[in-house]
Amino acid sequence: MTKIATIGCGLIGQGWATVFAKAGFDVAMYDPAPAAAEHALAAMTQRVADLVAFDLIASSDAPAILNRLTVATSLEEALQDVVYVQESGPERVEVKREITERLDTLAAPDVPIGSSTSGISASRYCEDITGRHRCLVVHPINPPHLIPAVEIVPTQWTDPRIVSITTELMRACGRETIVLTKEIDGFVVNRLQGALLEEAFKLVGSGIVSASDLDKAICDGLGLRWSFMGPMQTIHLNAPEGVEQYVERYGAMYRGFGLGPYDDVDWKEIVDSGLKAQLETLIPVADIPTKQAERDRKLMALLRHKAREQTDH
Amino acid sequence: MTKIATIGCGLIGQGWATVFAKAGFDVAMYDPAPAAAEHALAAMTQRVADLVAFDLIASSDAPAILNRLTVATSLEEALQDVVYVQESGPERVEVKREITERLDTLAAPDVPIGSSTSGISASRYCEDITGRHRCLVVHPINPPHLIPAVEIVPTQWTDPRIVSITTELMRACGRETIVLTKEIDGFVVNRLQGALLEEAFKLVGSGIVSASDLDKAICDGLGLRWSFMGPMQTIHLNAPEGVEQYVERYGAMYRGFGLGPYDDVDWKEIVDSGLKAQLETLIPVADIPTKQAERDRKLMALLRHKAREQTDH
Numbered sequence: 001m002t003k004i005a006t007i008g009c010g011l012i013g014q015g016w017a018t019v020f021a022k023a024g025f026d027v028a029m030y031d032p033a034p035a036a037a038e039h040a041l042a043a044m045t046q047r048v049a050d051l052v053a054f055d056l057i058a059s060s061d062a063p064a065i066l067n068r069l070t071v072a073t074s075l076e077e078a079l080q081d082v083v084y085v086q087e088s089g090p091e092r093v094e095v096k097r098e099i100t101e102r103l104d105t106l107a108a109p110d111v112p113i114g115s116s117t118s119g120i121s122a123s124r125y126c127e128d129i130t131g132r133h134r135c136l137v138v139h140p141i142n143p144p145h146l147i148p149a150v151e152i153v154p155t156q157w158t159d160p161r162i163v164s165i166t167t168e169l170m171r172a173c174g175r176e177t178i179v180l181t182k183e184i185d186g187f188v189v190n191r192l193q194g195a196l197l198e199e200a201f202k203l204v205g206s207g208i209v210s211a212s213d214l215d216k217a218i219c220d221g222l223g224l225r226w227s228f229m230g231p232m233q234t235i236h237l238n239a240p241e242g243v244e245q246y247v248e249r250y251g252a253m254y255r256g257f258g259l260g261p262y263d264d265v266d267w268k269e270i271v272d273s274g275l276k277a278q279l280e281t282l283i284p285v286a287d288i289p290t291k292q293a294e295r296d297r298k299l300m301a302l303l304r305h306k307a308r309e310q311t312d313h
Numbered sequence: 314m315t316k317i318a319t320i321g322c323g324l325i326g327q328g329w330a331t332v333f334a335k336a337g338f339d340v341a342m343y344d345p346a347p348a349a350a351e352h353a354l355a356a357m358t359q360r361v362a363d364l365v366a367f368d369l370i371a372s373s374d375a376p377a378i379l380n381r382l383t384v385a386t387s388l389e390e391a392l393q394d395v396v397y398v399q400e401s402g403p404e405r406v407e408v409k410r411e412i413t414e415r416l417d418t419l420a421a422p423d424v425p426i427g428s429s430t431s432g433i434s435a436s437r438y439c440e441d442i443t444g445r446h447r448c449l450v451v452h453p454i455n456p457p458h459l460i461p462a463v464e465i466v467p468t469q470w471t472d473p474r475i476v477s478i479t480t481e482l483m484r485a486c487g488r489e490t491i492v493l494t495k496e497i498d499g500f501v502v503n504r505l506q507g508a509l510l511e512e513a514f515k516l517v518g519s520g521i522v523s524a525s526d527l528d529k530a531i532c533d534g535l536g537l538r539w540s541f542m543g544p545m546q547t548i549h550l551n552a553p554e555g556v557e558q559y560v561e562r563y564g565a566m567y568r569g570f571g572l573g574p575y576d577d578v579d580w581k582e583i584v585d586s587g588l589k590a591q592l593e594t595l596i597p598v599a600d601i602p603t604k605q606a607e608r609d610r611k612l613m614a615l616l617r618h619k620a621r622e623q624t625d626h
Contacts, residue, residue, distance in 0.1 A: 054613035056620070119566055141534045142551075146612050149534030176533035178526040186570045188522050189530045193544070194567040195512035198578060199504055200544055204591075205583035209501050211591040213491040215543020217502045220489035221454045221462030223539030227615065228622075230528020230536070231506070231513050238455075253432055254507040257499045265511060270518035278517075278524040298622065299459050300367035305618040306541065307369070309611065 002026060005078040005107075007099065008088035009040035012116050015144030016086050018047055021068040022057060022145075023173040029071050030078035037071040044069055047145065079106045084169055086138060088116040097125035104131040112166045114138030114152075118190065121183040123155040133159040138166060139187055150175040151187045199259060228298050236279045237292050243279045247271050315339060318391040318420075320412065321401035322353035325429050328457030329399045331360055334381040335370060335458075336486040342384050343391035350384040357382055360458065392419045397482055399451060401429040410438035417444040425479045427451030427465075431503065434496040436468040446472040451479060452500055463488040464500045512572060541611050549592045550605050556592045560584050 004020045006013045009031035017040070020027045031037040048065055051057040057065065072078035079085065085107055089099050096115060103113050113135050115122060126135040137153035144150075150170050154163050167177050178188055186194060204211050225234055232243070239245035247267045254267075283291050317333045319326050322344035330353070333340045344350040361378055364370040370378065385391035392398065398420055402412050409428060416426050426448050428435060439448040450466035457463075463483050467476050480490050491501055499507060517524050538547055545556070552558035560580045567580075596604050 050609075050613065054610075054617045056613060056616055143609065143612075146609065146616060147534055147537060149529055151530075176529045178522060178529050178534075180522055181520055184516075184521055186566070188516055188527060189534050190567070191512055191516065191570050191572065192509055192527075192530055193535055194570050195508045195572045196505055196544055197548065197567065197580075198572050199508035201580050201583050201588075202578045203497075203501055203504065204545070204588055205578065205586070207494055208497055209491060209493050211545040211588055212595055214501060214505075215545050216462055216489045216491050217464075217505055218539045218543040219541055221460055221491075221502050222506055223536055223541075223543070224460060226531045226536030227540035228532055228536075228619065230531040231509055232517070232524040232528050235510065253499070254503070254510065257504050257507050259504065259508045259511050265515045265518065267510075267514050270514050273518070275514075275517055275524055282525055296363075296456065296459065297367075299456075300363065300369060301622055302540065302618070303369055303459060304367045305615070309541075309614055 003028060003080075003082045004084045004086065005030060005072070005082045006086050006088065007031075007075070007078065007103065008090075008116075009037045010088060012140065012142065012144060013086075013088040014040045014043055014047065015140065015142070015146075016088060016116070017069055018044060018051070018065075018145035019173050019175070020086075021065045022051075022061075024068075025083075025173075026068045027070070028078040028080075028082070029069060030075055034071075034073065041069060041071050051145070075102060076106055079103065082107060082111055084166070085111060085113045086116065087113065091117060091119055093120055093125050096120055097129075100126055100135060101129055104129050104135070110134060110162070112136065112162045112169075114166060116140055116144075119186075121155065121185070122153065123157070123183055126155060126157070132157045134162045136162060136166065137183075137187070138170065139189075141189055148174065148176040149178060149189065151178045151180065151189060153180045153183055153187055155183060224299060224302055225295065227302065229295060232275070232279060233283060236283055237288060237295060240288065242276070242283070242285050242288060244271050244276050316341060316393075316395045317397045317399065318343060318385070318395045319399050319401065320344075320388070320391065320416065321403075321429075322350045323401060325453065325455065325457060326399075326401040327353045327356055327360065328453065328455070328459075329401060329429070330382055331357060331364070331378075331458035332486050332488070333399075334378045335364075335374075337381075338396075338486075339381045340383070341391040341393075341395070342382060343388055347384075347386065354382060354384050364458070388415060389419055392416065392421075395420060395424055397479070398424060398426045399429065400426065404430060404432055406433055406438050409433055410442075413439055413448060414442055417442050417448070423447060423475070425449065425475045425482075427479060429453055429457075431500075434466065434468070434498070436470070436496060439468060439470070445470045447475045449475060449479065450496075450500070451483065452502075454502055461487065461489040462491060462502065464491045464493065464502060466493045466496055466500055468496060537612060537615055538608065540615065542608060545588070545592060546596060549596055550601060550608060553601065555589070555596075555598045555601060557584050557589050 003026040005028045006017045017027045048062050052059045115137050122135050122137050126132040136158045139151040141147040141149050170177050235246045236243040251267045316339040318341045319330045330340045365372045428450050435448050435450050439445040449471045452464040454460040454462050483490050548559045549556040564580045
């Protein structure tokens with residue numbers, strides 16, 4: 001059984017269909033507006049061609065990928081024999097509740113029902129659904145067929161087996177999974193973006209820097225490393241003895257900026273109570289010099305890539 | 314006159330010397346510890362070789378670049394006939410004051426004296442210096458010879474002409490300049506990093522997500538776009554009518570996350586009072602679809618680059 005249903009054929013649904021078909025799944029696309037589904041199928045041809053042009057799909061694979069995509073004329077047909085359902089409907093709690101109820105009635109037991117919602121925790125619509133144990137958020141970053149990160153957010157009722165089946169499936173589709181232990185508004189990605197935007201608005205709004213110069217701080221500064229290494233491993237490598245030393249050296253400096261409700265967030269305590277252990281499992285202190293050299297090589301390779309891009313266009 | 318002095322020969326000083334020599338300047342490197350300067354000069358050979366290996370310096374240019382580097386045996390010798398001084402000494406106010414005083418005495422009038430400090434605003438050490446009008450912070454992001462972003466931070470006494478001469482010189486050296494209108498703790502880059510870290514510590518500390526998964530939210534998510542487009546232009550392109558519409562649509566959502574002292578930062582007011590105008594000058598609303606397509610092409614090219622990197626290693 002290698003069939004997945006994508007419900008809702010807007011840009012997000014189309015992105016998901018591309019991801020699943022590329023990974024070898026048969027994909028049944030369904031939209032309550034039949035014209036939307038047909039239009040989406042046509043748009044997929046261009047999307048796959050774009051991926052071929054950038055070597056992200058081998059051109060020899062493209063026909064098979066497109067062949068795996070079909071438009072289902074009913075929800076029943078879409079859900080027949082699926083191993084997974086990805087719902088990308090409108091962002092309204094009532095609509096989510098109604099459609100998830102129907103999906104739960106029609107899909108075989110224990111097939112996970114993931115929602116693409118970026119703003120609605122699944123507990124807000126699935127409490128009264130019989131199969132609430134298989135409902136969860138599987139939030140892509142736009143555009144889903146390009147950005148690998150996917151947030152997996154269970155409710156208090158989600159069966160841990162559903163979380164692990166979904167995580168495995170997403171990994172099999174080349175997704176990089178961010179698994180949350182519980183619901184929180186905005187999940188992780190949008191909270192991180194929001195925190196950075198909050199400071200950015202403050203700096204631009206106070207006239208300290210232009211929007212254009214602020215953007216350079218990221219795209220010619222922090223964002224270069226962040227495109228291949230996250231902020232936690234970045235700071236772990238920015239002190240010879242790792243994150244504990246980083247927080248000893250720079251924690252007070254950051255605190256002095258008055259960036260947030262610091263009373264609640266004690267960096268040192270968080271380091272001591274698990275973060276240090278986590279990061280040293282990923283990168284032991286003894287490996288820091290090697291990893292620093294690797295980071296700089298990746299940075300140089302990225303700069304070469306950016307320079308070539310600029311020459312090409 | 315095309316000579317620059319770099320004062321202090323640690324990693325930051327070495328990075329600067331590489332930047333200036335690569336841009337065609339003669340560079341006099343000076344360190345109060347002569348052995349440090351000699352060691353730095355030797356280390357530069359490897360640094361330049363690395364850049365050649367990644368096509369960031371043409372191999373035919375490497376000998377000339379290394380030839381432009383000399384070690385000065387005295388501060389007087391280092392500063393003779395320079396057009397610019399970059400000081401990368403220890404991060405202590407007293408040391409900054411003492412060395413800047415000497416630099417001011419020895420360098421020709423109106424030669425800018427930039428400090429690499431990441432944590433000390435120049436007003437804290439230059440108030441009583443005769444030439445305080447030419448003192449300012451010119452803060453690189455580590456490592457300076459790889460990361461293009463440079464923050465230029467004048468004090469209340471800095472002559473605007475000194476700011477513009479320094480900005481032009483940095484641009485001539487291939488630097489991407491972030492010009493602040495006034496001093497603020499942490500400048501822009503570290504404030505943005507701090508805001509994101511604050512939220513990251515909170516999420517990991519509360520057990521909602523592992524450090525490893527949080528990192529994916531950036532290096533497989535937000536950081537991909539941020540490596541070629543800053544956060545302001547990113548949100549401007551994430552609504553069909555630009556930033557104003559983005560804030561209308563998502564402002565309330567971000568506010569709901571409780572990320573910071575929102576009472577002080579009204580996104581809509583900041584949009585109305587200048588941010589919208591700034592971003593529409595950079596990207597007119599009519600150009601948004603074209604720029605979105607360009608962003609997605611850059612994203613695909615970046616993904617191709619990352620995939621090739623992984624195959625190579």
